[in-house]
Amino acid sequence: MLELYHHGSSTCAAKVRFALAEKALPYEAHYVDILRGENFRPEYLKLNPQAVVPTLVHDGEVLVESTVICEYLDDAFPDRPLRPASARDRARMRLWTKAVDESLQPATKYVTYASCHRHILKRLPPDKFEQYMRGPEGEAAIRVAGDPAWVQSKRAIVELGIAAPGVAEKFRIYDLYLQKMDDALRARPWLAGATFSLADVSLAPYVNRLDMLGMSELWTRSRPRLADWFARVQARPTFKPCFRDVCPPDLAHDLATYGAQSWPEVRRILG
Ligand SMILES: N[C@@H](CCC(=O)N[C@@H](CS)C(=O)NCC(=O)O)C(=O)O
Incomplete structure:
Protein backbone atom coordinates (compact mmCIF):
# COMPACT_ATOMS: atom_id res chain seq x y z
CA MET A 1 0.00 0.00 0.00
CA LEU A 2 1.18 3.49 -0.89
CA GLU A 3 0.42 6.57 1.22
CA LEU A 4 1.38 10.11 0.29
CA TYR A 5 1.63 13.07 2.68
CA HIS A 6 1.27 16.15 0.53
CA HIS A 7 -0.06 19.70 0.13
CA GLY A 8 -2.03 21.42 -2.66
CA SER A 9 0.55 24.07 -3.48
CA SER A 10 3.73 22.06 -2.83
CA THR A 11 5.80 21.73 -5.99
CA CYS A 12 7.72 18.76 -4.52
CA ALA A 13 4.51 16.96 -3.63
CA ALA A 14 3.03 17.70 -7.07
CA LYS A 15 6.07 16.03 -8.61
CA VAL A 16 5.37 12.80 -6.72
CA ARG A 17 1.61 12.95 -7.43
CA PHE A 18 2.45 13.35 -11.13
CA ALA A 19 4.82 10.35 -11.08
CA LEU A 20 2.25 8.21 -9.23
CA ALA A 21 -0.47 9.17 -11.71
CA GLU A 22 1.70 8.60 -14.78
CA LYS A 23 2.54 5.15 -13.45
CA ALA A 24 -1.17 4.58 -12.67
CA LEU A 25 -0.38 3.75 -9.03
CA PRO A 26 -3.26 4.17 -6.55
CA TYR A 27 -2.40 5.66 -3.16
CA GLU A 28 -3.98 6.99 -0.01
CA ALA A 29 -3.51 10.73 0.31
CA HIS A 30 -2.96 12.60 3.62
CA TYR A 31 -3.20 16.37 3.39
CA VAL A 32 -0.61 18.25 5.47
CA ASP A 33 -1.43 21.97 5.53
CA ILE A 34 2.04 23.51 5.51
CA LEU A 35 0.49 26.99 5.60
CA ARG A 36 -0.90 26.16 9.05
CA GLY A 37 2.30 24.55 10.28
CA GLU A 38 0.84 21.02 10.27
CA ASN A 39 4.24 19.82 9.03
CA PHE A 40 5.69 20.84 12.41
CA ARG A 41 3.45 18.44 14.34
CA PRO A 42 5.42 15.84 16.33
CA GLU A 43 3.69 12.91 14.61
CA TYR A 44 4.62 14.27 11.16
CA LEU A 45 8.20 15.03 12.25
CA LYS A 46 8.59 11.34 13.06
CA LEU A 47 7.96 10.61 9.36
CA ASN A 48 9.80 13.59 7.91
CA PRO A 49 12.33 15.09 10.37
CA GLN A 50 12.92 18.06 8.07
CA ALA A 51 9.26 19.04 8.36
CA VAL A 52 8.61 19.19 4.63
CA VAL A 53 6.25 17.47 2.21
CA PRO A 54 6.11 15.07 0.46
CA THR A 55 6.57 11.87 2.41
CA LEU A 56 5.74 8.51 0.86
CA VAL A 57 5.01 5.43 2.94
CA HIS A 58 5.19 2.13 1.04
CA ASP A 59 4.13 -0.92 3.04
CA GLY A 60 5.42 0.76 6.20
CA GLU A 61 8.70 1.95 4.63
CA VAL A 62 9.05 5.74 4.94
CA LEU A 63 10.60 7.63 2.03
CA VAL A 64 11.47 11.32 1.86
CA GLU A 65 12.96 13.63 -0.81
CA SER A 66 10.72 13.93 -3.85
CA THR A 67 13.43 13.10 -6.42
CA VAL A 68 14.46 10.00 -4.50
CA ILE A 69 10.80 9.02 -4.12
CA CYS A 70 10.19 9.30 -7.89
CA GLU A 71 13.17 7.09 -8.73
CA TYR A 72 12.12 4.67 -5.98
CA LEU A 73 8.66 4.39 -7.54
CA ASP A 74 10.20 3.66 -10.92
CA ASP A 75 12.39 0.94 -9.36
CA ALA A 76 9.68 -0.60 -7.22
CA PHE A 77 7.02 -0.50 -9.96
CA PRO A 78 8.80 -1.02 -13.30
CA ASP A 79 5.63 -0.87 -15.44
CA ARG A 80 5.18 2.39 -17.35
CA PRO A 81 8.84 3.43 -16.86
CA LEU A 82 9.56 7.10 -16.35
CA ARG A 83 13.30 6.86 -16.87
CA PRO A 84 14.60 6.94 -20.44
CA ALA A 85 16.00 3.72 -21.85
CA SER A 86 19.45 4.96 -22.86
N1 LIG B 1 14.19 18.45 -1.04
C1 LIG B 1 12.85 18.25 -0.54
C2 LIG B 1 12.21 19.63 -0.38
C3 LIG B 1 10.82 19.53 0.23
C4 LIG B 1 10.22 20.91 0.47
O1 LIG B 1 10.94 21.95 0.60
N2 LIG B 1 8.89 20.94 0.55
C5 LIG B 1 8.19 22.19 0.77
C6 LIG B 1 6.99 22.28 -0.16
S1 LIG B 1 7.47 22.17 -1.85
C7 LIG B 1 7.67 22.23 2.20
O2 LIG B 1 7.18 21.24 2.71
N3 LIG B 1 7.78 23.39 2.86
C8 LIG B 1 7.27 23.55 4.18
C9 LIG B 1 8.01 24.59 4.96
O3 LIG B 1 9.09 25.03 4.52
O4 LIG B 1 7.51 24.97 6.05
C10 LIG B 1 12.05 17.36 -1.51
O5 LIG B 1 12.32 17.42 -2.72
O6 LIG B 1 11.19 16.58 -1.06
Whole structure:
Protein backbone atom coordinates (compact mmCIF):
# COMPACT_ATOMS: atom_id res chain seq x y z
CA MET A 1 0.00 0.00 0.00
CA LEU A 2 1.18 3.49 -0.89
CA GLU A 3 0.42 6.57 1.22
CA LEU A 4 1.38 10.11 0.29
CA TYR A 5 1.63 13.07 2.68
CA HIS A 6 1.27 16.15 0.53
CA HIS A 7 -0.06 19.70 0.13
CA GLY A 8 -2.03 21.42 -2.66
CA SER A 9 0.55 24.07 -3.48
CA SER A 10 3.73 22.06 -2.83
CA THR A 11 5.80 21.73 -5.99
CA CYS A 12 7.72 18.76 -4.52
CA ALA A 13 4.51 16.96 -3.63
CA ALA A 14 3.03 17.70 -7.07
CA LYS A 15 6.07 16.03 -8.61
CA VAL A 16 5.37 12.80 -6.72
CA ARG A 17 1.61 12.95 -7.43
CA PHE A 18 2.45 13.35 -11.13
CA ALA A 19 4.82 10.35 -11.08
CA LEU A 20 2.25 8.21 -9.23
CA ALA A 21 -0.47 9.17 -11.71
CA GLU A 22 1.70 8.60 -14.78
CA LYS A 23 2.54 5.15 -13.45
CA ALA A 24 -1.17 4.58 -12.67
CA LEU A 25 -0.38 3.75 -9.03
CA PRO A 26 -3.26 4.17 -6.55
CA TYR A 27 -2.40 5.66 -3.16
CA GLU A 28 -3.98 6.99 -0.01
CA ALA A 29 -3.51 10.73 0.31
CA HIS A 30 -2.96 12.60 3.62
CA TYR A 31 -3.20 16.37 3.39
CA VAL A 32 -0.61 18.25 5.47
CA ASP A 33 -1.43 21.97 5.53
CA ILE A 34 2.04 23.51 5.51
CA LEU A 35 0.49 26.99 5.60
CA ARG A 36 -0.90 26.16 9.05
CA GLY A 37 2.30 24.55 10.28
CA GLU A 38 0.84 21.02 10.27
CA ASN A 39 4.24 19.82 9.03
CA PHE A 40 5.69 20.84 12.41
CA ARG A 41 3.45 18.44 14.34
CA PRO A 42 5.42 15.84 16.33
CA GLU A 43 3.69 12.91 14.61
CA TYR A 44 4.62 14.27 11.16
CA LEU A 45 8.20 15.03 12.25
CA LYS A 46 8.59 11.34 13.06
CA LEU A 47 7.96 10.61 9.36
CA ASN A 48 9.80 13.59 7.91
CA PRO A 49 12.33 15.09 10.37
CA GLN A 50 12.92 18.06 8.07
CA ALA A 51 9.26 19.04 8.36
CA VAL A 52 8.61 19.19 4.63
CA VAL A 53 6.25 17.47 2.21
CA PRO A 54 6.11 15.07 0.46
CA THR A 55 6.57 11.87 2.41
CA LEU A 56 5.74 8.51 0.86
CA VAL A 57 5.01 5.43 2.94
CA HIS A 58 5.19 2.13 1.04
CA ASP A 59 4.13 -0.92 3.04
CA GLY A 60 5.42 0.76 6.20
CA GLU A 61 8.70 1.95 4.63
CA VAL A 62 9.05 5.74 4.94
CA LEU A 63 10.60 7.63 2.03
CA VAL A 64 11.47 11.32 1.86
CA GLU A 65 12.96 13.63 -0.81
CA SER A 66 10.72 13.93 -3.85
CA THR A 67 13.43 13.10 -6.42
CA VAL A 68 14.46 10.00 -4.50
CA ILE A 69 10.80 9.02 -4.12
CA CYS A 70 10.19 9.30 -7.89
CA GLU A 71 13.17 7.09 -8.73
CA TYR A 72 12.12 4.67 -5.98
CA LEU A 73 8.66 4.39 -7.54
CA ASP A 74 10.20 3.66 -10.92
CA ASP A 75 12.39 0.94 -9.36
CA ALA A 76 9.68 -0.60 -7.22
CA PHE A 77 7.02 -0.50 -9.96
CA PRO A 78 8.80 -1.02 -13.30
CA ASP A 79 5.63 -0.87 -15.44
CA ARG A 80 5.18 2.39 -17.35
CA PRO A 81 8.84 3.43 -16.86
CA LEU A 82 9.56 7.10 -16.35
CA ARG A 83 13.30 6.86 -16.87
CA PRO A 84 14.60 6.94 -20.44
CA ALA A 85 16.00 3.72 -21.85
CA SER A 86 19.45 4.96 -22.86
CA ALA A 87 22.27 5.80 -20.45
CA ARG A 88 22.80 9.14 -22.18
CA ASP A 89 19.17 10.23 -21.77
CA ARG A 90 19.11 8.99 -18.18
CA ALA A 91 22.12 11.17 -17.42
CA ARG A 92 20.31 14.11 -19.01
CA MET A 93 17.23 13.34 -16.93
CA ARG A 94 19.32 13.35 -13.74
CA LEU A 95 20.95 16.67 -14.61
CA TRP A 96 17.44 18.17 -14.69
CA THR A 97 16.30 16.55 -11.44
CA LYS A 98 19.58 17.60 -9.77
CA ALA A 99 19.04 21.18 -10.92
CA VAL A 100 15.54 21.14 -9.45
CA ASP A 101 16.86 19.92 -6.09
CA GLU A 102 19.83 22.24 -5.96
CA SER A 103 18.55 25.44 -7.56
CA LEU A 104 14.93 25.60 -8.62
CA GLN A 105 13.20 24.23 -5.53
CA PRO A 106 15.22 26.42 -3.12
CA ALA A 107 14.40 29.44 -5.33
CA THR A 108 10.72 28.52 -5.56
CA LYS A 109 10.19 28.82 -1.82
CA TYR A 110 11.20 32.48 -2.01
CA VAL A 111 9.23 33.13 -5.20
CA THR A 112 6.02 31.59 -3.85
CA TYR A 113 6.12 32.99 -0.32
CA ALA A 114 7.17 36.47 -1.49
CA SER A 115 4.51 36.75 -4.17
CA CYS A 116 1.59 34.93 -2.50
CA HIS A 117 1.93 32.79 0.61
CA ARG A 118 3.02 35.65 2.86
CA HIS A 119 -0.50 37.07 2.56
CA ILE A 120 -1.99 33.73 3.61
CA LEU A 121 0.33 33.49 6.61
CA LYS A 122 -0.61 37.01 7.70
CA ARG A 123 -4.20 35.80 8.12
CA LEU A 124 -3.18 33.41 10.90
CA PRO A 125 -4.13 34.50 14.44
CA PRO A 126 -1.09 36.25 16.06
CA ASP A 127 -0.17 33.29 18.31
CA LYS A 128 -0.37 30.78 15.42
CA PHE A 129 1.63 33.16 13.21
CA GLU A 130 4.43 33.37 15.79
CA GLN A 131 4.34 29.62 16.25
CA TYR A 132 4.65 29.17 12.49
CA MET A 133 7.57 31.60 12.31
CA ARG A 134 9.42 29.84 15.11
CA GLY A 135 8.84 26.41 13.57
CA PRO A 136 9.24 23.27 15.62
CA GLU A 137 11.02 23.44 18.95
CA GLY A 138 13.73 21.41 20.64
CA GLU A 139 15.67 18.79 18.76
CA ALA A 140 13.43 19.02 15.69
CA ALA A 141 14.37 22.69 15.23
CA ILE A 142 18.01 21.72 14.71
CA ARG A 143 17.13 19.32 11.91
CA VAL A 144 14.71 21.76 10.26
CA ALA A 145 17.41 24.41 10.43
CA GLY A 146 19.11 22.37 7.67
CA ASP A 147 18.14 25.38 5.57
CA PRO A 148 19.23 28.23 7.88
CA ALA A 149 19.05 30.88 5.15
CA TRP A 150 15.36 30.14 4.67
CA VAL A 151 14.60 30.14 8.39
CA GLN A 152 16.26 33.55 8.68
CA SER A 153 14.62 34.94 5.55
CA LYS A 154 11.05 33.89 6.32
CA ARG A 155 10.18 36.89 8.47
CA ALA A 156 11.63 39.46 6.04
CA ILE A 157 9.78 37.79 3.15
CA VAL A 158 6.47 37.92 5.01
CA GLU A 159 7.01 41.59 5.87
CA LEU A 160 8.55 42.88 2.64
CA GLY A 161 7.51 40.41 -0.08
CA ILE A 162 9.44 40.72 -3.31
CA ALA A 163 11.46 43.63 -1.89
CA ALA A 164 12.98 41.32 0.77
CA PRO A 165 16.73 40.70 0.42
CA GLY A 166 17.58 37.91 -2.02
CA VAL A 167 14.12 37.49 -3.58
CA ALA A 168 14.88 39.26 -6.89
CA GLU A 169 17.86 36.94 -7.37
CA LYS A 170 15.59 33.91 -6.90
CA PHE A 171 13.27 35.16 -9.67
CA ARG A 172 16.35 35.48 -11.91
CA ILE A 173 17.34 31.87 -11.16
CA TYR A 174 13.82 30.82 -12.12
CA ASP A 175 14.00 32.81 -15.35
CA LEU A 176 17.37 31.23 -16.17
CA TYR A 177 15.86 27.74 -15.90
CA LEU A 178 12.92 28.68 -18.12
CA GLN A 179 15.48 29.70 -20.72
CA LYS A 180 17.50 26.49 -20.23
CA MET A 181 14.31 24.50 -20.81
CA ASP A 182 13.44 26.43 -23.95
CA ASP A 183 17.00 25.89 -25.25
CA ALA A 184 16.98 22.14 -24.47
CA LEU A 185 13.64 21.67 -26.20
CA ARG A 186 15.19 22.97 -29.40
CA ALA A 187 17.06 19.64 -29.71
CA ARG A 188 14.45 17.13 -28.49
CA PRO A 189 10.70 16.96 -27.81
CA TRP A 190 10.97 16.17 -24.07
CA LEU A 191 13.58 17.45 -21.65
CA ALA A 192 15.72 14.31 -21.54
CA GLY A 193 15.08 12.90 -25.00
CA ALA A 194 12.41 11.45 -27.24
CA THR A 195 10.13 10.27 -24.42
CA PHE A 196 8.35 11.88 -21.49
CA SER A 197 10.44 11.16 -18.37
CA LEU A 198 11.11 12.08 -14.76
CA ALA A 199 12.85 15.19 -16.09
CA ASP A 200 9.47 16.46 -17.37
CA VAL A 201 7.72 15.23 -14.21
CA SER A 202 10.23 17.21 -12.11
CA LEU A 203 10.03 20.49 -14.01
CA ALA A 204 6.27 20.56 -14.62
CA PRO A 205 5.37 21.70 -11.07
CA TYR A 206 7.67 24.71 -11.36
CA VAL A 207 6.21 25.94 -14.63
CA ASN A 208 2.73 25.24 -13.26
CA ARG A 209 3.57 27.34 -10.19
CA LEU A 210 4.24 30.38 -12.36
CA ASP A 211 1.14 29.61 -14.42
CA MET A 212 -1.05 29.54 -11.30
CA LEU A 213 0.55 32.83 -10.21
CA GLY A 214 -0.56 34.30 -13.55
CA MET A 215 3.03 34.71 -14.76
CA SER A 216 2.81 32.61 -17.92
CA GLU A 217 3.93 35.59 -19.99
CA LEU A 218 7.43 34.39 -19.08
CA TRP A 219 7.06 31.76 -21.81
CA THR A 220 4.02 32.68 -23.89
CA ARG A 221 5.72 35.79 -25.32
CA SER A 222 9.26 34.68 -25.98
CA ARG A 223 9.81 30.97 -25.31
CA PRO A 224 7.77 29.09 -27.90
CA ARG A 225 9.34 25.67 -27.29
CA LEU A 226 8.66 25.90 -23.58
CA ALA A 227 5.09 27.06 -24.31
CA ASP A 228 4.58 24.05 -26.56
CA TRP A 229 6.11 21.68 -23.95
CA PHE A 230 3.83 23.03 -21.21
CA ALA A 231 0.78 22.71 -23.49
CA ARG A 232 1.70 19.04 -24.07
CA VAL A 233 2.21 18.50 -20.33
CA GLN A 234 -1.18 20.10 -19.59
CA ALA A 235 -2.85 17.92 -22.24
CA ARG A 236 -1.87 14.73 -20.40
CA PRO A 237 -4.92 13.20 -18.66
CA THR A 238 -2.94 13.10 -15.39
CA PHE A 239 -2.24 16.84 -15.32
CA LYS A 240 -5.54 18.28 -14.11
CA PRO A 241 -6.12 15.78 -11.27
CA CYS A 242 -2.52 16.12 -10.04
CA PHE A 243 -2.02 19.85 -10.35
CA ARG A 244 -5.35 21.62 -10.37
CA ASP A 245 -8.07 19.49 -8.76
CA VAL A 246 -5.93 18.87 -5.69
CA CYS A 247 -5.34 22.57 -5.01
CA PRO A 248 -8.13 23.90 -2.75
CA PRO A 249 -10.13 26.63 -4.59
CA ASP A 250 -9.28 29.33 -2.02
CA LEU A 251 -5.57 28.58 -2.42
CA ALA A 252 -5.84 28.64 -6.23
CA HIS A 253 -7.68 31.96 -5.89
CA ASP A 254 -4.96 33.38 -3.62
CA LEU A 255 -2.21 32.30 -6.02
CA ALA A 256 -4.00 33.98 -8.94
CA THR A 257 -4.90 37.15 -7.02
CA TYR A 258 -1.61 37.81 -5.24
CA GLY A 259 0.40 36.57 -8.21
CA ALA A 260 -1.30 39.18 -10.41
CA GLN A 261 -0.49 41.88 -7.83
CA SER A 262 3.18 40.80 -7.81
CA TRP A 263 3.53 40.49 -11.57
CA PRO A 264 4.48 44.13 -12.40
CA GLU A 265 7.35 43.99 -9.90
CA VAL A 266 8.49 40.60 -11.25
CA ARG A 267 8.36 41.94 -14.79
CA ARG A 268 10.49 44.90 -13.69
CA ILE A 269 13.07 42.61 -12.03
CA LEU A 270 13.36 40.39 -15.08
CA GLY A 271 13.61 43.39 -17.39
N1 LIG B 1 14.19 18.45 -1.04
C1 LIG B 1 12.85 18.25 -0.54
C2 LIG B 1 12.21 19.63 -0.38
C3 LIG B 1 10.82 19.53 0.23
C4 LIG B 1 10.22 20.91 0.47
O1 LIG B 1 10.94 21.95 0.60
N2 LIG B 1 8.89 20.94 0.55
C5 LIG B 1 8.19 22.19 0.77
C6 LIG B 1 6.99 22.28 -0.16
S1 LIG B 1 7.47 22.17 -1.85
C7 LIG B 1 7.67 22.23 2.20
O2 LIG B 1 7.18 21.24 2.71
N3 LIG B 1 7.78 23.39 2.86
C8 LIG B 1 7.27 23.55 4.18
C9 LIG B 1 8.01 24.59 4.96
O3 LIG B 1 9.09 25.03 4.52
O4 LIG B 1 7.51 24.97 6.05
C10 LIG B 1 12.05 17.36 -1.51
O5 LIG B 1 12.32 17.42 -2.72
O6 LIG B 1 11.19 16.58 -1.06
